[in-house]
Amino acid sequence: MIFYITTIIIMVLIAPILLSFIKMVKMYLLFKRPISILQGYKDVSKLITKETIISKEASDITRIAPFLVLSPLLLVLFFLPPATSGAFYVSFVDAFTITGLITLSTFFLMLLGLDSASSFGGLGSSREAFISALVEPAMILTIFSVSMMANNLGVAQAGVNLAKEFPSNHMASFLFAGISFFILLIAENGRIPVDNPETHLELTMVHEAMILDITGFYLALIESAASIKFVIFASLFASLFMPFGLDLNPWLSILLFVAKLFFVALLVALIEVNTAKLRLFKVPNLLGIAIVFAFLSLITFYVLGA
């Protein structure tokens, strides 16, 4: 139980650091003076002390939605695969529950965007709905094929099974599922080929457009929700597609787990530096590639067993 609680606390604490780390690596590679790795904490603490202003047009939804954006994501943290083999985990929660909770959070974020009655909010919400609708089929296919390889539909149980018995006979379909899941990780978190989290240019923004009217404490909640969403996807990627080192000394394997999270963040940063942002109407092509790989993973597993 202690490792279970510790992992969750570490993931919550590390979430802002991971996003700052991505920014730091990017600035370093662009020959800028990198920001501090604790910049995420500084931003949140600054936002909490600021005054919270709510638009006159806004209804009660603006007051409750930030909490409902954050809380499903916090709930998901309890259902993730364990970081060490001796730890407690919730075995019966399947992938549909986790995707459903993440989608619930996205739903309230979209409502929040619509509620402020500015034209930017509606624009951002419609784009977010467009992208998350395209992510769905690839997500389900990918998770199905991973569950097939792990012989279990529960996500945490699948992580444990994969660590116990690595599917070395199914490396090809495992690789395809990994590629597909990584594209989904980028699309769901609004990183560069899909959405640029750093600009406020009306042509490109998706996530920023929805939260343009949110200030102070509420903005701090939304920002931490974004970082926790990244940590959820990164830890899913780490435990489903890099399932090794769980049998070490528990504290050592938790440390290894953190290192894996940083490795995923490093990969995302490298991709962000090397690619340009896609036009919004080219995003379906990228997600189409994810669907092709997910489908390929399933049929390679079924037909060839490779």
Add this chain to the structure above:
Amino acid sequence: MVEFFIGIFLATLITALFTTRLYRLLLWYSLNSMSLGLLALILGGQFEDRAMIISGIITLIVKAMGIPYFLKYLSERLSLNRQISPNIKIQHSIILIPAILVFTFYLAEPISHMVQGNSNYVAISISSLFLSLLLMMEHTNIAPKIIGFLSMENALFLLGTTATGGMPMLVELGIFFDLLMAIVVVNLLLKNEEEVEGDA
């Protein structure tokens, strides 16, 4: 480990089908050949087949580095069009590629009983043969057509290495020389195309 490299082989080929830039296409081709070369090295180590190791090394040097570099040099010198958009819309390829894969996987089923090694490799190499054909079909520019031709050769090499446990080395060297000749011919073709385009 062999499955992993076969996975990379197919993955790079599929990504090449969606590419719209020439240099990226060359990069994917290079990675494709690199996975093939490493595969030949691993299989050669398993079978203790010296000839297969040699052909793996030649693949790494010629196909993974030499040919992409040479094609890049040519396209720079002849200032070829670097934007290559596929004729088949991406929405259609998303349906087409899985259809081809399913079709070829079942197509290879009867053949695979005759192979003494792992039957999956036959299915994957036949499907990559078809995907390279698609790569040749979906472009009108000559440069991606050449890449399609070269990937088809890669697929045949994969079929030869995995299905027969290594072709005779003489055949493989012959194929390499053919390939080099093909590149020389391609050079002439490219020059010719440039002149025709220049006249028009």
